[in-house]
Amino acid sequence: MKSLAGNGVEGRFEWIGLLGVGDNIVVTNKRKLERIFSMKGGKGETSYAKNSQAQARHAQSVLHLLEGTLDRLQLVSPETPFVVADLGCSCGGNTIYIVDVIIKHISKRYEALGHEPPEFSAFFSDLPSNDFNTLFQLLPPLAIHGGSMEECLAADGHRSYFAAGVPGSFYRRLFPARSIDVFHSAFSLHWLSQVPESVTEKRSTAYNKGRVFIHGGNESSALAYKKQFQTDLAAFLRSRSLELKKGGSMFLVCLGRTSVDPTDQGGAGLLFGTHFQDAWNDLVQEGVVEGEKRDSFNIPVYAPSLQDFKEVVEADGSFSIDHLQVFRGGSPLVVEQPDDAAEVGRALANSCRSVCGVLVDAHIGDKLGEELFARLERRATNHAKDLLEKLQFFHIAASLSLDNS
Template structure:
């Protein structure tokens, strides 16, 4: 996973940058919650003498992480300027410097991301043509330590925490009770497979939270958004609408190539999508397990449908969207040519239900804000 996983890079038709408009709309809807948690950040007494730091974990390579960065810096600048500081001689107290860290796995297309950045950084508010923070890339897994102790004021992670650090143990092993035979996703799988996915999610969340608790400054906050599922789908093998992305037509398209002899059944059996959409209860339990964080807000939000801009793109939107998320994993498993065939088959299935699918693909997302306990 660490070596090959990323969103589809570049700026082609199936690239993440061309297929992440829906995440952008959803993010805009969630910005008020982000700003609400930013108000809980404890500021230093003389913030003009300090560097304020924020990091987006799972930043990918599109515009959305820049939306997050701009929102944080703008809101914190306004907050600082509205404060009255005891040291009246500190003329620049309301204008601290900001550093924003963009973090993702080393395979991420950081080049595309940094080409999107305005060329100049300044600590003072300008005319909007300049970014107001210094930027740096931090390659690595957010399930591991990424930053020095007590170095970050604000962590964000949007549309990323549902990705597991690995395919759960036993799921791709024919000798295991959890073997996900003739499937590539947990939806509709056996109870043993579902239990393996849930254990992996719990283990990954525990690692993620322990790392962030070490890296977060006292008085710092964290804002998290990830795929979720309604509580009525208590069983891990019922992933609700999320199966439209990673099961259903995608899984059937693999099956087509198995039936035609293009790939072997074991090749399909050894590929599994490392995604788990948790319920609010599962997410809350994971946060509360170690008692490291206090939950400020935890809710399930139904987000916008896929973004389409013309009738031709309507027919390709679903397949392109899924390829932007899964393309590199499929390419690494079966090669580019076979991956092309899988997504061609998926596109054909999606074309038959284009209008219905675009409306159906409105996914529940967990929105959570945390402070150190």
């Protein structure tokens, strides 16, 4: 799961990298963003695994909506394995927690009907560049040793399902037809499959000159992002409608906004359109990065309104909307000492770097990336109180059932 944490991104950036050793990213030609983009792997200070506590809290706040989706799901014979897929799993423990919640809830439904639960299978899916190694190291050992599924579910510290990783963009097909019972995706669908081409074309009215995100930008840029989001979500729905079993359901959570104006990206705008933007401007003003280099970098994120989302689902027609709402998710900053400005600044820089650091390093090299995030940390430290008060995320939660009519 991810908050600003992406999936399925394929872009059109000119990648000019620095040859190096160790942590240096080597990029020497134009490549699909899909092959490069991921949340920051490993277990270091700026990794996604260390900076996804806020996503965990936000996910827990909508567990009742997830459980409502699972209660509406049509159960099949317990002799048939039950299959769960988490799309945009990233490399932290949040996805494992959610899969466990889903399986335990479904098991209770079977038990309430007097049946022993079926065998369970869970697919963890993200882009090929995702750090699956770190994720799989977090998986508890399998508890199935010839015992019943009921005994397996009762085993402490073990998992009660078979696990597999599925690399690929969720804007395309990932699974065989009619093979999945329930899809879950959290904090991923706001990541676009690419930055719209017109946003980086100098002759286009949508050219996002001087900015690295659409927040506070011109209307044409924002509408290009909106169109890309709707195209991507339509592709996502088409693929899932073929992969879900009859009676299957999806529970989706992504960044959202309450404003009708797409140039007001809410919390995402404050994260990527204020101090992060200013940090880029610092590098340009100091002559460290050329203005055109900054202008060719855009964050491929779009926080839709409820209407943006609803229009696509209804136009697709494959799914019934069981529940759709915008809810306040809270701050992405998790700090132990809110009065410590340095801790707040570090938390913002680490949070931002964990979700888009790979893109920054691929665009300007990891050394300049260090410079950029150092400036972001200093700016965030100077505005710590304001950030704690104003940086709030809104999310869209959608419970969708496959329309079998």
